[in-house]
Amino acid sequence: MASLTIRNLDESAKQMLRERAARNGRSMEEEMRSILAGLEAGPDTLASGSRTAPVPLAPSAAERQTLAGKRILLIISGGIAAYKSLDLIRRLRERGAQVRPLMTAAAQEFVTPLAVGALAADHVYTDLFSREDEQDVGHIRLARDCDLICVAPATADLMAKMANGMANDLASTVLLATTQPVLIAPAMNPAMWAHKATRRNVETLGRDGIHFIGPMAGEMAESGEAGKGRMAEPLQIVAGIEALLDNSPRPLAGRRAIVTSGPTHEPIDPVRYIANRSSGKQGHAIAGALARLGAEVTLVSGPVTIADPAGVTVIRVESAANMLEAVTAALPADIAVFVAAVADWRVATSAANKIKKKEGEGPAPLQLMENPDILKTIGHHADRPHLVVGFAAETADVVSNAQAKLARKGADFIVANDVSPATGIMGGDRNRVRIVSKDGVEDWPDLSKGEVADRLAARIAEAF
Numbered sequence: 001m002a003s004l005t006i007r008n009l010d011e012s013a014k015q016m017l018r019e020r021a022a023r024n025g026r027s028m029e030e031e032m033r034s035i036l037a038g039l040e041a042g043p044d045t046l047a048s049g050s051r052t053a054p055v056p057l058a059p060s061a062a063e064r065q066t067l068a069g070k071r072i073l074l075i076i077s078g079g080i081a082a083y084k085s086l087d088l089i090r091r092l093r094e095r096g097a098q099v100r101p102l103m104t105a106a107a108q109e110f111v112t113p114l115a116v117g118a119l120a121a122d123h124v125y126t127d128l129f130s131r132e133d134e135q136d137v138g139h140i141r142l143a144r145d146c147d148l149i150c151v152a153p154a155t156a157d158l159m160a161k162m163a164n165g166m167a168n169d170l171a172s173t174v175l176l177a178t179t180q181p182v183l184i185a186p187a188m189n190p191a192m193w194a195h196k197a198t199r200r201n202v203e204t205l206g207r208d209g210i211h212f213i214g215p216m217a218g219e220m221a222e223s224g225e226a227g228k229g230r231m232a233e234p235l236q237i238v239a240g241i242e243a244l245l246d247n248s249p250r251p252l253a254g255r256r257a258i259v260t261s262g263p264t265h266e267p268i269d270p271v272r273y274i275a276n277r278s279s280g281k282q283g284h285a286i287a288g289a290l291a292r293l294g295a296e297v298t299l300v301s302g303p304v305t306i307a308d309p310a311g312v313t314v315i316r317v318e319s320a321a322n323m324l325e326a327v328t329a330a331l332p333a334d335i336a337v338f339v340a341a342v343a344d345w346r347v348a349t350s351a352a353n354k355i356k357k358k359e360g361e362g363p364a365p366l367q368l369m370e371n372p373d374i375l376k377t378i379g380h381h382a383d384r385p386h387l388v389v390g391f392a393a394e395t396a397d398v399v400s401n402a403q404a405k406l407a408r409k410g411a412d413f414i415v416a417n418d419v420s421p422a423t424g425i426m427g428g429d430r431n432r433v434r435i436v437s438k439d440g441v442e443d444w445p446d447l448s449k450g451e452v453a454d455r456l457a458a459r460i461a462e463a464f
């Protein structure tokens with residue numbers, strides 16, 4: 001294996017190596033060894049930055065540099081969720097943002113300024129009375145020299161200080177001195193979040209123009225605790241920041257859209273179900289893209305494990321019948337995009353109790369019946385949206401099947417994709433689609449699912 005001494009690298013190369021090592025959780029020496037191993041194995045492995053599978057260094061959404069040139073002051077306060085802020089820094093920087101970190105004293109009990117500074121590649125501000133930082137009234141500069149302040153996690157304590165205009169440490173002083181937009185991601189024990197004092201503070205902060213993302217409901221980092229209080233996931237916070245800083249035109253403002261996404265689960269008995277491999281990535285991305293263009297979006301999602309897109313109302317469903325019910329309830333709408341991989345069939349009568357294996361009797365027979373066709377129902381509905389878009393997931397004769405579907409289902413266009421396992425589309429991050437309409441077939445290149453979503457949303461906007 002080739003060898004290289006870190007000492008001999010110039011400063012900028014050293015800095016790049018330092019950042020890459022921090023991102024991949026390795027020492028600089030380990031990172032260098034990984035790069036050299038990658039050089040020997042070929043360029044594909046080098047790009048991965050991973051010990052095992054070749055995962056791209058930056059996800060495809062990040063390739064869009066949605067926050068290029070934006071300066072984010074990230075205030076980390078003292079909650080367990082502070083560990084997620086490390087990932088948040090990385091996600092923001094991948095999108096081109098410059099992240100200036102500020103940590104409360106309590107935050108430094110949870111994550112170290114060293115890790116935060118290495119990931120942000122910037123000085124970490126911690127002290128109101130720092131002689132170096134305050135030479136030029138640093139706290140006022142911090143409050144103003146940014147496009148947005150994000151507080152993640154925001155503790156109950158810091159929110160209480162903000163709501164009462166207190167300024168007794170660097171974080172609270174900067175938050176009082178700023179005139180820039182502030183987005184906070186609260187994270188705390190559900191009892192703290194539900195407490196009347198916190199409720200009052202949340203209300204005050206909302207009136208003061210502070211933007212919130214989360215908290216989410218779910219399991220807490222403390223074992224055995226669940227409820228509302230989990231910090232929003234880093235990508236949700238990024239999407240919230242993007243939405244606040246986005247002043248691009250909103251051609252779909254005032255339009256209502258319904259998007260379906262994910263698989264459906266069709267019960268066999270209380271513990272078993274029929275499902276498919278849909279991840280929801282494409283449908284969720286489309287819902288987010290429509291929302292970014294200003295549409296008021298209802299996302300009806302089957303069971304998925306990915307994060308909710310920012311700025312959309314999410315209705316969670318299980319089966320095709322539930323999905324149709326939720327879609328119909330969301331009408332009227334101007335736009336409907338049916339991306340969900342809805343099961344064509346369900347079990348005619350799902351058993352009330354778990355079906356038991358009986359010795360010598362062989363497998364229990366499953367009688368299937370057809371599920372409602374959501375696209376066709378809405379395509380011919382009295383309240384049909386102005387624009388109806390269907391997805392056709394095929395493994396053969398992709399275009400001819402989509403053309404037949406277009407006429408039969410009353411859609412304006414069908415987005416057809418080949419989901420044969422070899423394409424890696426189902427569950428993957430990329431998609432290659434054809435847009436089939438009465439005007440013909442458009443062949444789109446191989447794109448990330450985020451890019452497909454943006455292009456599709458732009459095309460939908462042209463219809464209004």
Ligand SMILES: Cc1cc2nc3c(=O)[nH]c(=O)nc-3n(C[C@H](O)[C@H](O)[C@H](O)COP(=O)(O)O)c2cc1C
Binds near residue numbers: 081
């Ligand atoms: C282990 C541990 C976990 C904590 N987690 C949280 C939390 O998630 N949210 C919160 O509001 N406070 C949490 N606290 C309490 C805060 O750390 C405490 O209120 C502190 O004063 C906050 O300071 P700061 O707002 O200046 O960062 C936790 C405390 C401990 C010891």
